[in-house]
Each structure stands twice: as structure tokens, then as C-alpha cells.
Amino acid sequence: MLSCTRRASTFSHLDSVVICEFFRAYPSPLQQDALKRILTPTLNCSKSSNAVVRSNAIELFKIIVSKLGEKHGGLQSTVAEVLSLPKAGKTIGPDHRVALYTMLQALPPSPTTSPEVISSVPALLIKETSDPAIAALGSALSSHLSHQLRGNEPLPAPVANSIVKELANTKPLIRRAFYSAIGSAIWSLDSLETEASTALIKAILPALETSLKSVSANPIGATAGPLEGFIGISLLLGPLKRTGKHGNSSSSRLKECN
Numbered sequence: 001m002l003s004c005t006r007r008a009s010t011f012s013h014l015d016s017v018v019i020c021e022f023f024r025a026y027p028s029p030l031q032q033d034a035l036k037r038i039l040t041p042t043l044n045c046s047k048s049s050n051a052v053v054r055s056n057a058i059e060l061f062k063i064i065v066s067k068l069g070e071k072h073g074g075l076q077s078t079v080a081e082v083l084s085l086p087k088a089g090k091t092i093g094p095d096h097r098v099a100l101y102t103m104l105q106a107l108p109p110s111p112t113t114s115p116e117v118i119s120s121v122p123a124l125l126i127k128e129t130s131d132p133a134i135a136a137l138g139s140a141l142s143s144h145l146s147h148q149l150r151g152n153e154p155l156p157a158p159v160a161n162s163i164v165k166e167l168a169n170t171k172p173l174i175r176r177a178f179y180s181a182i183g184s185a186i187w188s189l190d191s192l193e194t195e196a197s198t199a200l201i202k203a204i205l206p207a208l209e210t211s212l213k214s215v216s217a218n219p220i221g222a223t224a225g226p227l228e229g230f231i232g233i234s235l236l237l238g239p240l241k242r243t244g245k246h247g248n249s250s251s252s253r254l255k256e257c258n
Contacts, residue, residue, distance in 0.1 A: 016056035023063045030067045035074050038064060039081060046099035047092050054099045062106045076112040079104070083120050094130035101136035109147030117144040118155065122162040125177055126169070138177035145185040152194035160203050167207040167228075175223055179211075183231035192243045201240060208232040 023038070030038070042064065045057035068074035082103050091097045104121075107113050121141045128134050148155065155163075163182060169175040182204060189197060208231075215222045215229030222228060 016060070020056070020060050020063055023060065023067065026067060028067075030064065030074060032074060032077070035064070035068065035078070039078060043081060043100075043103075046103070047096050049095070051095070054095065058099055058102050058106075061103045065106050065108070073112070075107065075110055076116070079107055079113045079116050082107070083116070083124075086124050087120060094133055097128070097133045098130060098136060101133050101140065104140045105136055105143075107140075109144045111151070111153075114144040114147045115153070117141065118148060118159055122159060122166065122178075126162075126166060126174060128174075131173065134173050134177050138181045142181040142184040142188075145181065146188045149185065149189055149194065149197045149200065152196045154196045154199060160200060163200075164203050164207055167204060167211070170223060172223055172225065176225070176227055179228045179231045183235060186235055186239055189239065192239055205240075208235060212236065 038060075042057050042060050045053050048054050048057070065075075065078065068078065082100055085091050086097060086100060091100065104117065107117070109117075117140055121137050121144075125134065125137045125141065128137060145155075163178060166174060166178040167182070169178065186192070186197070186201070192198065192201060211222075211228045212232040215226060215232070219226045219229065
């Protein structure tokens with residue numbers, strides 16, 4: 001194992017398929033020391049200007065992640081490593097960020113990964129200019145947000161406030177990403193009866209209603225296009241209506257839009 005992790009520092013020049021298949025077949029969870037030896041060169045390869053090298057690094061990362069568990073803190077340290085350069089503003093370009101954020105998507109939601117992801121992603125998303133990077137960040141935010149809500153873990157106030165604020169972002173791509181992330185997260189829940197989901201819905205409901213009214217008045221001219229209106233009406237007539245807690249507000253707003 002040690003010889004393989006030493007060789008991994010140059011795996012971009014070797015047959016990546018062999019390396020990936022080795023770790024795919026490795027029967028035991030990766031321990032912390034072995035994880036660090038393979039994770040560092042894998043993340044280094046995400047900086048490559050060669051798209052094939054970046055793609056291979058992403059594939060290897062996904063396999064590594066599948067070998068981790070909560071017990072030894074591997075997932076927690078991995079999410080910190082993936083986010084360290086973006087949070088410090090030290091990525092070398094959009095291709096590098098896309099690779100890192102695609103890796104972030106591969107991290108399974110969990111009690112250790114999800115709080116860090118949902119606390120970090122909104123700030124990164126606001127500053128992002130690359131369409132593929134925005135899409136990857138939005139997808140990661142959605143899955144981890146859903147996990148938090150499903151487990152009735154309340155969102156930290158700064159995170160909830162940031163989400164509400166960015167639903168009114170004047171940049172179409174950013175606004176669309178937040179609407180998509182929030183809409184997908186809420187839609188994926190089996191129940192909205194938890195205190196955490198109720199609190200989030202209460203916070204975003206005015207933004208959904210304002211957006212719906214704006215889009216119904218001017219679909220083409222809406223900041224994020226018709227999408228935010230579709231998301232708003234889908235939530236208002238779907239999961240929010242089924243709770244029976246937002247019916248009066250939803251009905252009155254829909255009547256205004258008509």
C-alpha cells in the first residue's frame with residue numbers, strides 16, 4: 001500500500017486505469033495516513049492544464065471517497081482539503097475550480113461533511129464566474145442541504161440569511177443556481193414537518209412569492225428567467241401546499257398572479 005501511495009505522486013504519468021482499479025478493489029477502508037498520501041497528489045492533479053489528467057484525478061477521488069467512513073474522520077478532513085484553496089482564493093483558474101467542485105459533489109452527505117459544505121458553498125457561489133463551476137457548486141449545495149433538513153439539523157443563521165439574500169441576486173447565473181439548489185433540496189424531502197425545514201421555508205417564502213409575482217408580470221424580463229417562477233410555483237403548489245401550513249399565503253399569491 002505504501003509503495004502505491006508513493007507512486008501516486010506521479011500517477012498522472014502512469015496508467016490511471018490501473019491506479020483507479022487498484023483502489024476500487026482495495027478491500028478495506030482507507031486509514032488517515034494512507035488517505036493523506038493519495039489525496040494530496042490527487043488534488044494536485046486537479047490543477048493540471050491537461051483535461052485528461054483532471055478527469056482522471058476526479059475519477060480517482062470518487063473511488064477514494066467510497067473507501068472512507070465517518071469513524072476515522074476521513075470524510076471531514078477530505079472536505080476541508082477540497083475547499084481549502086477555493087476558500088483561500090488560491091485556485092489557478094476556472095478549470096481547476098470545476099475539478100475541485102466536481103470532487104465536492106462526490107462527497108456523500110453526512111453529519112461531518114454537510115455542515116461544512118453548506119457553510120462554505122454560498123460564499124464561493126456568490127463569487128464564481130464559471131458556468132460549470134456554478135452548476136457543480138449548486139448541485140453540491142442542494143444535496144447537502146437536503147441531508148441537513150432531512151436530519152432536522154437547523155441551518156446556521158448566517159447560511160439561511162445568505163440563501164435568502166441570494167434569491168434576490170442581480171446576477172442571473174447566481175440567482176438561478178440558488179433557486180435550483182433550494183428548490184431541489186426541498187422537493188427531495190419526504191416531509192416538511194421538521195423544525196429545520198419549516199424554518200427554512202418560512203425564511204424563503206416571501207422571496208418565492210415575490211419572484212412568482214415578478215415572473216408572472218414579465219416572464220422574459222425576470223432576472224433569472226422563467227426558471228425561478230417555475231420553481232416558486234412548483235414548491236407553492238407541491239410540497240408547501242401539502243403541508244397545509246402555507247395554503248392561505250400560497251393561494252392569495254397565486255390569485256394575484258392570475
